[in-house]
Amino acid sequence: MQAESRKGPERYQDWTEKYRPKDIDQVVGNSKAIKKLKKWAGKWVSGKPSKKAVILAGKPGIGKTSSALALANHMNWEVLEMNASDNRNRSSIKKFVGRSAVDDTFSESGEFTPYKDGKRTLLIMDEADNIFGKEDIGGIGEIISTIKKTEQPVILIANDYYDLTRRSENLKRLCKKIDFDPVDKSDIIELLKHICNKESIKYRRGVLDRIAEYSEGDVRSAVRDLESVAAGKDMIKLKDLDVLGGRNKEADIFPTLKTILKGKDPIKAKRSVRDLDKEPSDLLTWLDENLPREYKDGVELYNGYRWLSRSDVYLGRVRRRQAYRLWSYSTSLMTAGVCSAKNHRHSGWTKYAFPTWIRRMSSSKRKRSMKRKISEKISPRLHVTTDKFRSEHLTYLKYLMGKEKSIRKKTVESWDLDQNEVAYILGKKEDDEEIKSLFKQESDQTDIKKEESEEEEDNEEEDENQRSLMEF
Numbered sequence: 435m436q437a438e439s440r441k442g443p444e445r446y447q448d449w450t451e452k453y454r455p456k457d458i459d460q461v462v463g464n465s466k467a468i469k470k471l472k473k474w475a476g477k478w479v480s481g482k483p484s485k486k487a488v489i490l491a492g493k494p495g496i497g498k499t500s501s502a503l504a505l506a507n508h509m510n511w512e513v514l515e516m517n518a519s520d521n522r523n524r525s526s527i528k529k530f531v532g533r534s535a536v537d538d539t540f541s542e543s544g545e546f547t548p549y550k551d552g553k554r555t556l557l558i559m560d561e562a563d564n565i566f567g568k569e570d571i572g573g574i575g576e577i578i579s580t581i582k583k584t585e586q587p588v589i590l591i592a593n594d595y596y597d598l599t600r601r602s603e604n605l606k607r608l609c610k611k612i613d614f615d616p617v618d619k620s621d622i623i624e625l626l627k628h629i630c631n632k633e634s635i636k637y638r639r640g641v642l643d644r645i646a647e648y649s650e651g652d653v654r655s656a657v658r659d660l661e662s663v664a665a666g667k668d669m670i671k672l673k674d675l676d677v678l679g680g681r682n683k684e685a686d687i688f689p690t691l692k693t694i695l696k697g698k699d700p701i702k703a704k705r706s707v708r709d710l711d712k713e714p715s716d717l718l719t720w721l722d723e724n725l726p727r728e729y730k731d732g733v734e735l736y737n738g739y740r741w742l743s744r745s746d747v748y749l750g751r752v753r754r755r756q757a758y759r760l761w762s763y764s765t766s767l768m769t770a771g772v773c774s775a776k777n778h779r780h781s782g783w784t785k786y787a788f789p790t791w792i793r794r795m796s797s798s799k800r801k802r803s804m805k806r807k808i809s810e811k812i813s814p815r816l817h818v819t820t821d822k823f824r825s826e827h828l829t830y831l832k833y834l835m836g837k838e839k840s841i842r843k844k845t846v847e848s849w850d851l852d853q854n855e856v857a858y859i860l861g862k863k864e865d866d867e868e869i870k871s872l873f874k875q876e877s878d879q880t881d882i883k884k885e886e887s888e889e890e891e892d893n894e895e896e897d898e899n900q901r902s903l904m905e906f
Contacts, residue, residue: 449661450654453629454500458508461501462625462653463617470612471501475509478554478587485610487581487588489562491595492614495652501614502558502589511587512555555586562590563598574602581608596785616651619643625653626660636669644675687712687720691786694721695728698779700770707769714764715749718742721768723789734776741771804858812849832859846872 455461461468467490477483490498506513559577581588590609592598599606626642629635645663649656663674693706707717721742729735745767748760805824812831813823835842835856846856853873857864 448658449629450657453625453632453657455497455504456507458501458504461497461504463621464497464501464614467612467614468501470610471505472508474610474612475505475587478509482585483610485608486584486586487590487609489590489592489595489598489609489611490614491592491611493616493652494593495649495654496614496616497653498591498614499558499560502556502591505589506556506558509554509556512553513558514555515558516560557584557586557588558591559589560591561593563592563594574605578602578604578608581605594788597787617653618651619646622646622649622651622653622656626656629657629660630664633664635664635667638669638671641670641672641675644672648675687717688786690717691720691724692784694769694773695724695776696780696784697773698776700773703769703773704766707765714745714761714768717765718745718749718768719789719791720786721772723791724784724786725772727786728780728784729776731777737775738772741767741775745771801858804855808851808855808859811851811855815849832861835859836861842872 458468458472471488471490474483474485474488490502492498503513503515505511557580562577577590590598595611599609623642623646626645630637630642642660645656645659648659664670667674687710690706690710694703697703710717712720725738725742726735729738745764748764748767752758752760752764805828806820809820809824809828813820813827816823816827818827831845835845836859842856845851851859853864853869856872857866857869860866860869862869
């Protein structure tokens with residue numbers, strides 16, 4: 435994090451941004467990782483390193499992205515940053531990168547500098563391990579292609595190194611891995627002290643220690659917590675931290691899984707979800723994914739899934755009957771029940787994974803939304819339910835429009851389908867010439883009708899003028 439606040443126009447900045455490090459030497463913690471990163475960057479000054487891309491790997495909030503941006507400032511490099519909110523498929527990455535991260539550099543002001551003159555553009559791809567599904571198809575391949583031909587440095591940022599590299603041995607071979615660890619509590623405390631001094635905030639003994647402890651090595655979390663408890667105060671005390679006592683971050687799902695799957699105390703397992711910001715159905719999905727990762731013994735695995743299936747029965751009753759009082763039964767079965775399924779307390783480190791089902795649902799979200807939209811538009815005209823059209827009739831429609839080109843135009847007009855919907859039905863891209871032609875004809879027809887209408891108005895106006903002259 436940054437050792438001094440940014441100067442500029444008076445406008446609000448959250449403290450994680452305000453105190454983000456401007457230079458690589460101002461980054462808090464991970465001194466070994468920073469040293470490796472600087473050494474890699476230094477090799478670009480005289481030529482190219484053996485590996486033109488690095489992967490910064492580690493938990494969220496420990497300074498990976500901040501370090502990448504600070505490195506660019508330190509080296510006086512331009513920056514191209516692609517984050518998780520952007521599409522990361524083949525065409526999007528190719529368009530985003532352009533030539534600037536492959537060949538020569540253009541600054542933000544438009545100044546051209548050949549890479550041979552020493553000016554570089556750092557390509558940063560945040561949350562690279564979250565490239566998955568059909569929406570991001572070809573993304574990994576395009577990243578690999580970029581790294582192979584680039585004359586510019588590339589940094590990939592990943593929370594889960596294994597999840598990123600398991601899809602491609604080439605990516606693993608082409609990139610240098612730099613591990614980032616949770617930041618030491620003492621380093622976080624020093625940063626919090628600095629921020630308090632800059633913001634003229636006094637603090638009682640133990641306050642900053644407690645915030646640093648809550649953060650569990652997550653610098654971003656610690657700074658956000660400090661800002662939230664210090665809002666509107668000149669002095670912060672231990673009692674002001676009560677607002678953080680019940681907070682459980684998204685990442686806390688992993689300690690919860692550890693308590694349930696490794697521990698032998700069903701009561702602790704049940705209590706571990708009290709402040710977890712997840713519904714029982716979400717927790718069940720996480721447990722379903724990670725149960726076989728922890729329970730290697732066949733009997734334990736069988737008993738674990740037996741408790742989990744009973745929990746799912748109660749969730750089904752909640753959905754069907756809207757009987758939310760049954761949630762507590764479901765939660766008890768998936769926590770205390772699954773915990774009690776093991777023969778002994780488990781030790782050692784287990785790599786828990788993000789649920790595959792959630793990933794798949796996320797990647798197919800656009801497709802499901804389009805199916806629902808088309809079904810809602812057409813089903814009333816066929817006098818069938820939306821669900822029936824989506825499950826049965828939509829397949830026939832896709833088959834007929836794919837085979838019978840003669841009916842496409844009439845279908846589009848009759849059911850008022852737009853270009854995106856037709857592209858989905860035909861399984862083509864929206865800018866496909868075959869799709870555009872259907873709507874181009876419609877556009878041309880509209881122009882013709884408009885011209886005819888204008889011509890009729892001109893004729894009527896001319897007739898009116900003639901009548902006026904005759905009357906005169």
